[in-house]
Amino acid sequence: MRQTIKLLGCCLLLLSFSCVPNKKLIYLQNLEGETPIPESELIEYEIPDYRLQFNDIIDVQLKTIEDLLRDGLDFQTQMQQNMQMGQMAGQGGGDIYYMTGYTVNKEGKVRLPVIGEVLVADLTIEEARAVIEDAIKEMVTSEIFVKVKLGGIRYSAIGEFRRPGKFVVLQDRMTILEAVAHAGDLNVVAKRDEILLIRQYPDGTKLHRVNLNDRNLIRSPFYFIQPNDQLYAEPMRVREIGAGENAVQTLSLLVSTISAIALVLNLITR
Numbered sequence: 599m600r601q602t603i604k605l606l607g608c609c610l611l612l613l614s615f616s617c618v619p620n621k622k623l624i625y626l627q628n629l630e631g632e633t634p635i636p637e638s639e640l641i642e643y644e645i646p647d648y649r650l651q652f653n654d655i656i657d658v659q660l661k662t663i664e665d666l667l668r669d670g671l672d673f674q675t676q677m678q679q680n681m682q683m684g685q686m687a688g689q690g691g692g693d694i695y696y697m698t699g700y701t702v703n704k705e706g707k708v709r710l711p712v713i714g715e716v717l718v719a720d721l722t723i724e725e726a727r728a729v730i731e732d733a734i735k736e737m738v739t740s741e742i743f744v745k746v747k748l749g750g751i752r753y754s755a756i757g758e759f760r761r762p763g764k765f766v767v768l769q770d771r772m773t774i775l776e777a778v779a780h781a782g783d784l785n786v787v788a789k790r791d792e793i794l795l796i797r798q799y800p801d802g803t804k805l806h807r808v809n810l811n812d813r814n815l816i817r818s819p820f821y822f823i824q825p826n827d828q829l830y831a832e833p834m835r836v837r838e839i840g841a842g843e844n845a846v847q848t849l850s851l852l853v854s855t856i857s858a859i860a861l862v863l864n865l866i867t868r
Contacts, residue, residue, distance in 0.1 A: 618786055618836060625775065625790070626813040635813045643817060645771065647722040648748070648824055651800050655699040655749035656708060656718070658730060663741040694766060695749030713737065720800055723748055753823055755781035757831035758788035774808065774815070777823050784810075788831040795820055796828035 621627070628634040635641065650656070661669070700708040706719020713733050718726040727746035734742055750768045755761075761782030774795075784790060790810040797804050797820075808820050815821055823829075 618834065622790060622811070622834075623786065625810050626815065627811050629809075629812050629814075632812060632814050635816070641816050643821065645822055646819070647724075649720050649722055649800070650702055650706075650718050650726060650748075651798065651826075652702055652704055652706065652719070654702045654825055655695045656702070656723070656726065657695055657699045657747045657749050658708075658710065659745040660734065661743045661745075662738065666743060694768065699749040748825065750825075751823065752825050753777055753827045753829065755829045755831075757829075758785040758833050759783070759829075759831055760785060772823055773821055774823050774829070775810070777827075777829060778810070781829075784831055785833075787834045787836055789834055790831075792832060794830040794832065795823075796830065797824060798826040 700710060702708055702719060705715075705717075707715040707717050709715050710730070710733075713730075716730055716733050718729060721729065723746055727744055730746060731742065731744040734744060748770060750766045751770075751772050752764070752766050754764045755777065759778070759781040763781065765777075765780055767776075767780060774793075778784060791812070793808040793810055795806040795808050797806060806820055808818070809815060
């Protein structure tokens with residue numbers, strides 16, 4: 599009986615260490631030692647212009663003055679064709695723009711039909727559009743309209759996400775919280791205060807640590823993710839204990855363990 603009581607005490611102590619406090623789970627808190635940000639305060643930030651680099655994919659669409667007079671500003675037909683091809687690629691888990699867009703090669707160029715190779719590396723989308731438009735104007739006499747967009751935001755989420763994987767989101771801007779939500783949110787045991795952000799730069803790769811619990815994240819240069827970012831969520835040490843995701847699961851596990859051990863001890867002492 600004494601052995602059972604001692605075992606129960608050890609298990610309760612283990613339970614106290616295995617539960618994850620809410621403070622480690624809540625996003626965007628006003629942490630101690632940091633400048634507090636009231637909920638009604640307008641937070642200004644500067645979004646740096648993304649510059650194209652190797653392996654990016656851009657979508658280029660062209661209309662002449664004749665096309666505009668006939669169709670107006672409607673790009674829907676071409677977009678539907680792109681979407682159909684993208685859906686075919688997406689059925690195998692592929693990239694919607696992989697089949698329809700133009701990839702920046704190692705030399706920083708995209709190879710366009712008829713025009714040939716155009717250098718776009720280290721240019722913003724607007725700068726790339728102007729360069730491509732100038733290249734096309736040398737070959738046509740009609741007025742043209744060129745539309746260039748980044749082929750979505752590609753990023754990877756690995757580690758303690760509920761739905762880890764590689765994602766392509768068809769929008770121009772995306773916050774790190776949106777990226778986390780797109781991957782199904784983080785597991786309870788994920789270290790939200792030490793998310794590892796692996797970011798690609800023209801000259802190489804840099805590793806950054808991001809604290810999702812800190813409200814000052816909104817003022818951080820890592821609040822908006824960039825194409826080809828990788829997010830890695832490490833597990834807390836409580837994962838090594840093998841406890842449940844919450845107190846109820848952990849208590850249920852401990853009760854089952856205690857019952858099993860008590861049964862074994864009862865059989866031994868008979």
